[in-house]
Amino acid sequence: MLALIAPAAVTMALFQVVPIILGANASFRDWTLYDPKKTWVGLKHYIEVITDPAFFGLAIPNTLLFLVLSVSLSLTFGLGLALLLNRSFVGQSVVRTIVLLPLMVAPVIASIMMRWMFNDQFGIVNVVLEGVGLPPVAWLAYRWTTMMVIVLADVWLWTPWFAVLLLAGLQSLPKEPFEAAAIDAAGPWRVFRSLTLPMLRPVIVVCVVIRSIDAFRVFDQVWVISGGGPARTTEMFSIYAYVEAFQRMNFGKGSAAALVGGAVIVVFGLVLYRLLNRAVEVSK
Amino acid sequence: MKGWTAHLRAFVAAGAMGVSALMASSAASAVEIKIGYMKHPIQEASIAIMEKWAAKNGVTIIKIPMAYEIFMEKVTATLTSGGDQYDIIWHNDDWGQLWKNWLTPTNDVPGMDTVLKQTVDVAFLNTDGKPTVVPMAHTFGVFYYRTDLIDEAHLPKTWDELSTISQKLQQEEKVKWGFVGSMAMNHSWFSWFWANWTNNCDVLAPAYERDNKVLAANGWKPMIADKCSQQVVEYWWDAINKTKISPPAMISYTRNDANAIFQAGDAAFTVADLTLYGQFNDPKKSKVAGKINIGFLPLGPSRTEPVAWNDIWGWAIPKGVPAERKEAAKKMLGAMLLDKEGQIDLWKATGGPPPNTEVWKTLAETDPLFRRADEVVFKVMKVIAGGYYTPEWPAIHKAYNDGVVGALNGSREDIPKKLEAAAPAIHAAAARTN
Numbered sequence: 001m002l003a004l005i006a007p008a009a010v011t012m013a014l015f016q017v018v019p020i021i022l023g024a025n026a027s028f029r030d031w032t033l034y035d036p037k038k039t040w041v042g043l044k045h046y047i048e049v050i051t052d053p054a055f056f057g058l059a060i061p062n063t064l065l066f067l068v069l070s071v072s073l074s075l076t077f078g079l080g081l082a083l084l085l086n087r088s089f090v091g092q093s094v095v096r097t098i099v100l101l102p103l104m105v106a107p108v109i110a111s112i113m114m115r116w117m118f119n120d121q122f123g124i125v126n127v128v129l130e131g132v133g134l135p136p137v138a139w140l141a142y143r144w145t146t147m148m149v150i151v152l153a154d155v156w157l158w159t160p161w162f163a164v165l166l167l168a169g170l171q172s173l174p175k176e177p178f179e180a181a182a183i184d185a186a187g188p189w190r191v192f193r194s195l196t197l198p199m200l201r202p203v204i205v206v207c208v209v210i211r212s213i214d215a216f217r218v219f220d221q222v223w224v225i226s227g228g229g230p231a232r233t234t235e236m237f238s239i240y241a242y243v244e245a246f247q248r249m250n251f252g253k254g255s256a257a258a259l260v261g262g263a264v265i266v267v268f269g270l271v272l273y274r275l276l277n278r279a280v281e282v283s284k
Numbered sequence: 285m286k287g288w289t290a291h292l293r294a295f296v297a298a299g300a301m302g303v304s305a306l307m308a309s310s311a312a313s314a315v316e317i318k319i320g321y322m323k324h325p326i327q328e329a330s331i332a333i334m335e336k337w338a339a340k341n342g343v344t345i346i347k348i349p350m351a352y353e354i355f356m357e358k359v360t361a362t363l364t365s366g367g368d369q370y371d372i373i374w375h376n377d378d379w380g381q382l383w384k385n386w387l388t389p390t391n392d393v394p395g396m397d398t399v400l401k402q403t404v405d406v407a408f409l410n411t412d413g414k415p416t417v418v419p420m421a422h423t424f425g426v427f428y429y430r431t432d433l434i435d436e437a438h439l440p441k442t443w444d445e446l447s448t449i450s451q452k453l454q455q456e457e458k459v460k461w462g463f464v465g466s467m468a469m470n471h472s473w474f475s476w477f478w479a480n481w482t483n484n485c486d487v488l489a490p491a492y493e494r495d496n497k498v499l500a501a502n503g504w505k506p507m508i509a510d511k512c513s514q515q516v517v518e519y520w521w522d523a524i525n526k527t528k529i530s531p532p533a534m535i536s537y538t539r540n541d542a543n544a545i546f547q548a549g550d551a552a553f554t555v556a557d558l559t560l561y562g563q564f565n566d567p568k569k570s571k572v573a574g575k576i577n578i579g580f581l582p583l584g585p586s587r588t589e590p591v592a593w594n595d596i597w598g599w600a601i602p603k604g605v606p607a608e609r610k611e612a613a614k615k616m617l618g619a620m621l622l623d624k625e626g627q628i629d630l631w632k633a634t635g636g637p638p639p640n641t642e643v644w645k646t647l648a649e650t651d652p653l654f655r656r657a658d659e660v661v662f663k664v665m666k667v668i669a670g671g672y673y674t675p676e677w678p679a680i681h682k683a684y685n686d687g688v689v690g691a692l693n694g695s696r697e698d699i700p701k702k703l704e705a706a707a708p709a710i711h712a713a714a715a716r717t718n
Contacts, residue, residue: 231690
């Protein structure tokens with residue numbers, strides 16, 4: 001048995017555990033990339049991160065807001081798509097393939113595409129707005145419009161992921177309750193609310209927890225679309241850690257920020273999982 | 285038959301010995317030089333000069349391109365770990381101060397006496413005061429204008445004239461925008477910084493000073509809340525919201541966004557790197573090809589004399605490179621500096637002024653664009669270096685950019701208050717300099 005799991009365990013140890021230990025070690029040291037003295041500084045970096053108003057006052061709230069918006073919208077659209085694709089219609093396989101396309105696009109490419117779509121001078125979005133007589137918008141010049149573009153890019157990328165998993169969940173549901181509901185002349189909304197959604201909840205819980213943890217560490221979309229701007233207003237936790245470690249070259253403080261963020265997401269993930277799990281239990 | 289196989293064996297053995305002898309001799313004499321660089325026309329052109337020398341001297345060049353976004357981080361990690369992954373690396377004034385202790389002095393590279401000394405001394409000296417760079421080209425922003433819209437005699441000399449001329453051109457529907465330039469983080473040079481410099485202003489006091497000792501003696505004082513800086517932010521606020529000579533989203537523009545608008549023919553003026561002259565003049569890439577020239581930066585209300593900036597890009601040799609390769613690298617870089625024909629080719633191909641100042645005389649006599657660059661940059665009395673040469677510069681720059689962008693992105697009345705609030709973060713970043 002040990003021999004069977006050894007390759008996976010060694011790989012995990014080398015590529016996950018060791019880097020985390022190295023990062024954790026760096027977070028307690030004076031470790032700039034250009035002059036790594038590596039002298040022990042204790043909790044200095046952690047105190048700097050925790051007391052920095054930009055971390056708990058800006059980066060973490062932005063990240064949580066992004067997480068809630070992106071996950072809930074992706075879930076809603078993904079569920080809608082899954083319900084549509086669960087029906088038989090001509091060209092179903094073609095539509096399924098098209099729906100899956102965003103999953104094949106790298107987040108960086110999608111984000112560059114989104115940035116140009118929302119470019120105030122050349123972007124297709126403003127062309128459409130002007131076409132219908134509305135004024136063009138400087139989408140990336142303001143906090144909330146920029147945040148909207150970032151969330152939109154993420155929703156576009158992740159909706160198919162929800163759709164695929166929820167479609168698999170839908171197709172594994174037993175047919176009998178739906179047949180009974182049909183005999184009782186239950187309407188589509190009643191069937192969805194009283195049968196589909198409760199039976200699909202375990203799948204939804206797993207999807208939401210996995211996706212939330214992933215959304216917390218979002219980087220590519222924010223970096224490409226706004227770089228955390230204008231004036232840090234869309235800065236997320238991962239951008240904060242990256243800027244500290246690789247732009248300011250302070251590897252120690254960047255590592256500390258990453259570990260504090262890691263702790264936040266562990267707590268957030270546990271709370272979320274318990275809440276959603278309780279919702280599933282209640283619905284049984 | 286037996287004799288035939290014996291002959292064949294002898295022939296193969298002799299052949300094999302000959303080949304291995306040849307390989308051994310070539311291996312003994314061949315030197316491989318690995319160059320870590322970014323794919324950019326200037327760097328490609330500079331490497332092309334080195335390749336000429338390498339071909340004549342039996343040196344093999346191995347090019348290792350890297351993306352700009354990861355270049356500094358990756359090479360810094362290589363330097364500090366003592367690896368000899370590269371024999372020559374691209375070196376930039378922005379990180380000159382970070383690498384000074386990890387690089388080989390270059391004072392003995394042939395041709396170093398032909399370069400503009402102050403551009404080397406400002407950012408590239410090690411703790412012993414020796415240079416650690418071999419310049420490849422000068423890089424600096426210049427004021428571009430459209431020759432089909434305005435002639436040289438009527439170029440804007442002040443910010444006010446920039447606004448009025450732009451508005452006139454916009455009203456006549458000759459162009460969509462007057463001025464376009466980048467404002468987002470790491471693109472501050474093409475709006476914020478040049479406007480500061482043309483207004484007797486800067487990020488840290490005293491203005492235009494780059495000596496860390498002087499800056500430290502002045503307490504690493506930010507100028508962001510000073511009147512001159514307030515005038516800069518108010519000018520851009522007006523340009524976007526009142527005179528409307530610049531696009532509303534300019535606050536979020538990178539240099540690529542701004543350049544795209546100028547190349548599309550939608551702006552009359554921009555400030556961009558001179559090395560983009562070739563791109564702006566390429567009919568395949570630009571609608572303004574053949575219709576551009578460069579001029580002096582328009583001046584703000586606090587300054588009356590022209591100002592320009594001048595930095596270099598260069599090459600460096602890591603300390604960890606073995607002696608034989610280090611010597612070959614120095615010879616090759618020296619040959620690059622002294623290859624006058626190659627340097628003229630570099631200028632013609634890229635618009636990047638070559639590092640060998642002896643070539644400038646030839647270019648000034650034969651090339652109208654170089655003559656103009658000579659006039660609006662090299663001959664200007666006040667020439668500024670584009671960055672600050674402390675390891676904290678990325679943090680200082682970020683704090684400054686966040687401050688001015690934050691102030692611009694609100695009401696005009698709040699600008700002084702917001703600039704005042706941004707000053708402590710700049711000071712805190714700068715004061716961390718050892």
